[in-house]
Amino acid sequence: MKSPENTGQLIRSRAVILGIILAALICALTPYNNTYKQATPLGGGHFPLAPFFIMAWLTLLVAGAGRLFKKTILTGKEVLTVWMLMVLVSGIAYTGLARTFFINLTAPFHFATVENGWREVIQPLLPPALYPDSTEAVEALYNGLDGGRRMGWGEVLTQIPWDAWLLPLMTWGGFILLCYGVMICMVNLLSRQWLHNERMNLPLLRVPLLMEEAIDQKGLGRFFSDRFLLAGLAIPVFLHLLNGLHFYYPQVPHIPTLILAGPYFPKYGLFSGFHKLKIYIYPAFIGFAFLTSRQISFSFWFFFILGGLFFGLLSVLGYNIPAATLGITFGPTLSRPEETQMIGAYGVFFIFILWLARYHLLDVGRQAFGKGVRKPDETEWFSPPVAFWGCVTGLLGIVLWCRYFGMPFLASVLTVGAFFMVMLVATRVICQGGIAYFTLTVAPIDGLLAFFGPQFFTRTGLLVAAVVQKVLFADLRESLMPSLVHAGSITHRARNKRRVFAGILLTLLTGIIVSFGAMLALCYKYGARELQLDWATRTTTNVYTNIHTLLEASPRSGEWVMIFAVVGAVVMLALVICYQRFYWWPVHPIGYLTAYSSAMRILWISFFTGWLCNALCMRYGGVVLFKKFRYFFVGLIIGDFLMGGTWAVIGLFGDASYQVLPN
Template sequence: MNRPLHKPYNGLTAKSLLIAVFIFPVNVFWIIQLEVVRYTHPTLVHPLSNVIFIVFWLVIVGYSLKIISPKIGLTPQEILTVYIMLCVVSSLCSHDMIEILVTLMGHPFRFATSENEWRALFWRQLPEWLVVNDEKVLKGYYEGASSLYVKENLTAWIIPSLWWITFIFVLLTVMLCINIILRIQWTERERLTYPIIQLALEVTDQKLTFFRNRLMWFGFALASLISILNLLNSIFPELPYIPVKRQSINQYFTSRPWNAMGGVRVAFYPFVIGISFLIPLDLLFSCWFFYWLYKTELMIGKIIGMSNLPRFPYANEQGFGAYIGLLVFTFWAGRSHFKNLLHHFSNLHHAKIEEGNDNNEPIPYRLAFLGIIIGLAFLTIFSYKIGMALWVIPIFFAIYFLLSIMIARLRAELGFLVHDLHRIDPHSMIITGVGTRRLDTGTLITFSVYMFFNRAYRAHPMPQQLEALKISSVQNINPKQVAISILVATFMGSIVTFWLLLDNYYRHGAESGYYGPWALGFGRQVYNQLAGWMNYQQDNDLLGMSFAGIGLGLTSALMILRARFLWWPLHPLGYAMANSWGMSNLWSCLLVVWLIKFLILRHGGLKLYRRAIPFFLGMALGDYIFGGTWSIGSILTNTTLYQFWP
């Protein structure tokens, strides 16, 4: 697929940059209120509801201004550039990124006691240039009624914050360079569909075709009606409630062996049903099928006594093996592209790769490759300075970036809304492979402080970057400007997030009760785990490694069957995600969508399917717009109104 012959449009203009910079702090403050103070988590599910909400109103304002004067209106390319930047900023200021990091920086010094022995175990090894250990400074942070802008407070936080901002910037720059190398293979050669960005593309379409579609408004109205009724129920409990949010059905599984399944929830989120309509039919089926196969596995394990094993059925290890298997097949499918790239790197005369040269990329391939090398060198030195053993560093980041690539692929090809991968992370897999006994204190401390970008991957920035490059291709936006906008958003978003989190904590106090449980919960979780690693050293887990091998083998078998038989209905990604947090909350939505989509394709074919897409995207948009409105109302009234997620 060649790029349009038309000269690329400017997306990063003075107008779009000013709008984005103005919205950054508003967006970050909104996320803090929703995720830290309350319990609505927009950054855990995609597309990001807060960003869609903002873009929706930008489209309305931009279109209104165009009517007055075309010169002062906003083009779709400018609005989408703002969308890209807000997605990056939201990923950074999220429940799975900097929200965690800030809470880790002072926690061990505030809550060390004689009982937990943190002072003796690891106080001295914590890098002073990355933490805050002044008791007076931490007193204001945790108790509130203070100010960040006192000299002592600013001085204590600025150095470690700047180091972490630099680390985050380099980490995301490496991701961007990898995405640039992968883009042409996945976007133009394999032509992956990128379902997650479709709602943003439809909303910003210059012809407003989406908003002129009646079916879209029917879907919008349906989701809006549900949201309004549930809002009224939250204010007047005697009014009816439509049960679309997750709820446990464990009360129906109390006897053996059914109770071995653990928690089972059902939900019927309108936005999940709407966006998931774009997910391929085989993956929809595979998701709920493998979810229940996993639950069946738990029951069978209970019946035959396998549940006596400490972590049977080692679902995280199986998942890790499955993701590695998927990556192997992904790289195998693109082997000719990667061979051409190697030739391109080694040719002194800038040889063209098979799909075309790199003039259409944000930066040349050689520069992207150099960026990866320099970035990895920085990450290596940074990790070594913290205390990670030199032999562990390449293994740690190899696992991290391989998982990052897999998540980006998952989003680009299949568009699954939630990708958490709890306990499928570098430190968990390394500990499974070698145990904690062979890891020194510095390595375990580095694992702990790196938990802020490895606890879960629901707001992972790498797929956001890849989707931005796809938007650039679809809308013919200058790719260099898109790359610059990503880097600007990364740098400024990190600064704004640190600033507003610290400002809010000093105003209200992290332990004052104003914030939700995770203001202290992240630090407690991370440092209790670190103390456990040090107090109760363990050897490698051969059984866990074996189950990772089983996951790799089963995934390979499923991929071979898919390649040999076109009718084969099971996608290995459903197997990989079977025990995930996202699947436990969304399996019932996917079952409903699978049934609807199956019936539509069976009786109406592709024509009816395409006609139905606006209805389902309208459902998602309606849920997002009204859900966003209620969340703003909660902030303005200092109450908790109906929260549409989770």
């Protein structure tokens, strides 16, 4: 007879099917919830709300059904698998893909005016296979179908001009599937190194894993009745109950969760970098910070403070560098020249990742060419040689796709390489640092533009590179690759990884189809201009405005961009050397990578608070107190997300929704 532990490692088909169904449901509801109802985002960040909210209630339902029917409906591992499949696609339905996708493909037509010159400069360069060929289809997307508001969703789907969208969707769908395939192969290649050799801590998985353990050990009641957990749970429940009632009934008092600290700092001088400082209070992110390694959580807020001081120091020294020296950049939040340090820092840290994995990658290379000893697939979904050749083939396919649509071959190689280099580094930062909300500072092609100039791409090549980047590689707040790493960790001990992997592939395919269909139906029913797509519209039109400027004037970045890129490379090199050579070294290099991220402007105080509590706990109570006290911070996380889900459900039935988590 099999032990319960071994039984828990078998993931049955029912869990995979349930995960796919719930994932599709999230993809169908997310555009409506987020853009029309303006409710709390269902799939925001790398620890999305809807999957965890559903998992929490599914956990209670499974435990209750097990006691009632004396039968295991789902094991803890299976509940965790359901959560994982929902997480994988929750971002695809919004910022991870669908939020800007259709705006991206229609903006050069709908927003073209005599003043901006897009008709004369940009439209002739647009590859026909990548864009809809019907003006009526584009205008109906923004204005809505005639009588669309009175139509049912099924009727709207039948009235969408699919003939105009079929070719672009197939062309872009092939590109997206190629990119997702490469990400899967990369994660499969590195999973043994990151999870087995480096034993990388994954803070965002701590709470789901604790809940899985409670289910399998029949200790769910003990888990939720822990006094530390209940104390932590009570704080966000009280906070968001009070503030949520205040949102709907202003006469109810509230507790501010945003403190404007900027006015306490001068506009000029050493502390001028903090003139716009804000303090956001998010209990869940404090919980994640506590569960993160102290060295990493310390590094995040430490480098954020240093970044602000560096700006003030330059001012004190008389280096008032104007923003105009940036030239034309595509970075989502890039605003000051000193932030281009991240160009060099990302490059050096990518090399550091490869250096750490050098023996593993060398062994994989030998296996791929039939010269190495094959190891059992303990952590991988499929064999490393298959992953190696899948990665090579997929990257080559993406390069050829870009080349086919007008990008020079060398530019295609370097651009695709920059895309996945940045994606890999960002994945490491998110997974190892436990950052549920992450944004890039500089975009991948910013470095290529700084070093080679816009002429390196050619006119059509520059447009394709910028648009492709906007589709998948610029807005990493809900990117797929970190979720794949978490999925690899969850399934690495499963006895039937192939079944789960097939479920992952089917979930991704279903998620793309449902997300595209849901967003198109929403736009054609109500009209994109009536939806809350201001951010998507603004950031997308900025991309085309930048492309137009580069095509017409071909401005080069100022010398300060190159100087700061070199400074970033040197600083990161020093950090990784010290991190590797000195065991007492107090800071982790990934903290430097987030110094100028807009995410850290929101999360810095959370990481400071979590680090301080962790340090005090270990200093005065040791591991014993830590194991008890961590449940308080687990309660903060669970409470924040349960309240977020509750208000999101309430928001579906109202005209507005109280926001619990960052939008």
